[in-house]
Amino acid sequence: GAVVSQHPSWVICKSGTSVKIECRSLDFQATTMFWYRQFPKQSLMLMATSNEGSKATYEQGVEKDKFLINHASLTLSTLTVTSAHPEDSSFYICSARAATGVADTQYFGPGTRLTVL
Amino acid sequence: GENVEQHPSTLSVQEGDSAVIKCTYSDSASNYFPWYKQELGKGPQLIIDIRSNVGEKKDQRIAVTLNKTAKHFSLHITETQPEDSAVYFCAAKGAGTALIFGKGTTLSVSS
Numbered sequence: 291g292a293v294v295s296q297h298p299s300w301v302i303c304k305s306g307t308s309v310k311i312e313c314r315s316l317d318f319q320a321t322t323m324f325w326y327r328q329f330p331k332q333s334l335m336l337m338a339t340s341n342e343g344s345k346a347t348y349e350q351g352v353e354k355d356k357f358l359i360n361h362a363s364l365t366l367s368t369l370t371v372t373s374a375h376p377e378d379s380s381f382y383i384c385s386a387r388a389a390t391g392v393a394d395t396q397y398f399g400p401g402t403r404l405t406v407l
Numbered sequence: 408g409e410n411v412e413q414h415p416s417t418l419s420v421q422e423g424d425s426a427v428i429k430c431t432y433s434d435s436a437s438n439y440f441p442w443y444k445q446e447l448g449k450g451p452q453l454i455i456d457i458r459s460n461v462g463e464k465k466d467q468r469i470a471v472t473l474n475k476t477a478k479h480f481s482l483h484i485t486e487t488q489p490e491d492s493a494v495y496f497c498a499a500k501g502a503g504t505a506l507i508f509g510k511g512t513t514l515s516v517s518s
Contacts, residue, residue, distance in 0.1 A: 296450075324505050333496065333510045334451070383450050385506075394439040394458070396506055398450040 296399035313384030319364035320386035328381040374406045409434040413509025430497035431479040437499040487516045
């Protein structure tokens with residue numbers, strides 16, 4: 291149980307294009323989903339927190355117009371990197387927190403490696 | 408906000424030895440402390456967690472201890488195996504907030 295999937299697992303795009311990453315909780319409903327960014331050999335940096343049906347809350351320094359987050363249902367959140375540039379290349383990881391049961395527990399997806407040329 | 412410090416950054420042990428990773432946190436309101444294992448190119452996997460009303464929790468070869476007064480918690484892995492080699496992250500969470508992670512510990516278990 292408690293499986294979170296991400297799609298795609300990796301993506302290569304040209305500078306200036308937009309990329310959408312999907313995060314799904316497969317066997318539970320997630321009231322809250324989180325998006326993290328991880329550079330090589332570094333820790334996870336929280337980008338934003340999203341609750342189903344409401345606007346995402348972005349961490350300081352994260353451009354909300356560049357990293358669009360939509361949490362349309364209890365099982366799906368999307369992150370769109372708009373007008374991507376090489377400095378946006380990173381490992382993006384989502385996590386989901388269950389609506390019921392042990393509410394604190396966050397389950398992570400396998401991550402999406404974005405490379406912007 | 409919460410700040411989590413994790414030590415050591417790298418840890419090398421022989422197979423069968425024990426490994427201990429320590430973390431401290433700053434926010435006394437934090438009440439949930441999970442540990443994650445991350446293998447190369449993969450997302451973090453929850454391996455054990457502890458809440459503020461418990462001092463110790465064990466799951467087979469893995470245990471976590473929490474000292475709320477000192478605001479620190481530790482991960483203990485006994486009888487280490489090569490497949491335990493990975494990056495381990497501690498994290499802390501206060502009420503209504505997201506997890507804040509430590510910088511990670513790269514554990515290498517040599518056979």
